[in-house]
Amino acid sequence: MDADERELSPDEAFSLLGNDTRIGIIQTLWEADEPLSFSELHDRVGISDSGQFNYHLNKLVGLFVRQKNGKYELPFAGFRVIGAILSGTYTQRAESTTYELDLPCIGCETRLEAEYDEEMVTVRCPSCDVERSTFGFPPGAFEERDVDELPRTFERWLRNIFSMMTDGICLNCSGRTVGSLVTESEYFEQEAEIGVEFVCDRCNDHAFGSIGSYILQHPAIVAFHYEHGIDLGEESAWELEWLIENEAEIIAEKPLLVELTVELAGDELTVRVDDGLSIEVE
Ligand SMILES: [Zn+2]
Ligand SMILES: [Zn+2]
Numbered sequence: 001m002d003a004d005e006r007e008l009s010p011d012e013a014f015s016l017l018g019n020d021t022r023i024g025i026i027q028t029l030w031e032a033d034e035p036l037s038f039s040e041l042h043d044r045v046g047i048s049d050s051g052q053f054n055y056h057l058n059k060l061v062g063l064f065v066r067q068k069n070g071k072y073e074l075p076f077a078g079f080r081v082i083g084a085i086l087s088g089t090y091t092q093r094a095e096s097t098t099y100e101l102d103l104p105c106i107g108c109e110t111r112l113e114a115e116y117d118e119e120m121v122t123v124r125c126p127s128c129d130v131e132r133s134t135f136g137f138p139p140g141a142f143e144e145r146d147v148d149e150l151p152r153t154f155e156r157w158l159r160n161i162f163s164m165m166t167d168g169i170c171l172n173c174s175g176r177t178v179g180s181l182v183t184e185s186e187y188f189e190q191e192a193e194i195g196v197e198f199v200c201d202r203c204n205d206h207a208f209g210s211i212g213s214y215i216l217q218h219p220a221i222v223a224f225h226y227e228h229g230i231d232l233g234e235e236s237a238w239e240l241e242w243l244i245e246n247e248a249e250i251i252a253e254k255p256l257l258v259e260l261t262v263e264l265a266g267d268e269l270t271v272r273v274d275d276g277l278s279i280e281v282e
Contacts, residue, residue, distance in 0.1 A: 035071035088140030165198040175202025211248035
């Protein structure tokens with residue numbers, strides 16, 4: 001069979017990567033940043049037995065390594081392997097740590113804390129004892145970042161993941177996500193009456209968010225903030241009072257209809273979200 005037409009089961013693909021020489025080949029191609037010939041690659045990987053080297057290289061070709069015009073390079077799947085190694089989701093086990101963030105609680109001005117445990121971040125106010133957000137975060141993302149960068153990094157990570165899920169794409173498996181209004185969820189924030197939940201119909205990954213975080217990227221909301229001097233592309237969602245206060249109300253039960261008032265400097269926008277997750281702004 002042609003090496004370019006190989007198809008593997010998930011366990012075959014994972015076991016293929018469970019070998020130092022093969023990971024070494026992938027890392028060498030990534031570090032080279034240009035296609036390498038067989039002998040260049042062989043020299044750089046540093047395996048003296050060329051039969052062994054050839055054997056391992058051939059296992060990767062057509063899957064995690066591409067052979068083109070007599071040279072070797074990384075295809076998308078190879079970069080994904082590098083991405084998984086760098087983000088450290090599978091290779092590092094960060095110890096439980098608490099970071100004090102340079103970000104005040106909107107309720108009491110105390111600095112928010114982020115607890116990191118088992119690859120999950122929980123942002124909370126230690127005084128109000130209110131949890132702001134909980135989300136998965138790869139341990140490799142802490143590398144080369146100061147604690148000052150964490151509030152923005154966490155917030156952008158969370159916002160972008162949620163945005164992918166609301167756009168119908170699962171970040172975990174790239175499958176299709178389906179959203180709905182929910183009044184009960186194990187992911188519910190404290191005291192929330194209603195929220196939105198997105199579930200991947202392939203891997204079953206979940207994302208739960210408040211109504212406020214769901215409407216945050218609607219053009220009318222972005223423009224309303226912009227008119228009040230707030231660039232939502234820059235502003236942290238954890239500093240938006242109307243969003244943190246989370247006062248979405250159910251105004252009709254069957255079908256469900258939710259209303260939320262967005263208030264900025266005395267001006268108000270009324271936003272409704274129906275059970276099909278359509279957003280209407282008044
Ligand atoms: Zn507080
Ligand atoms: Zn998925």
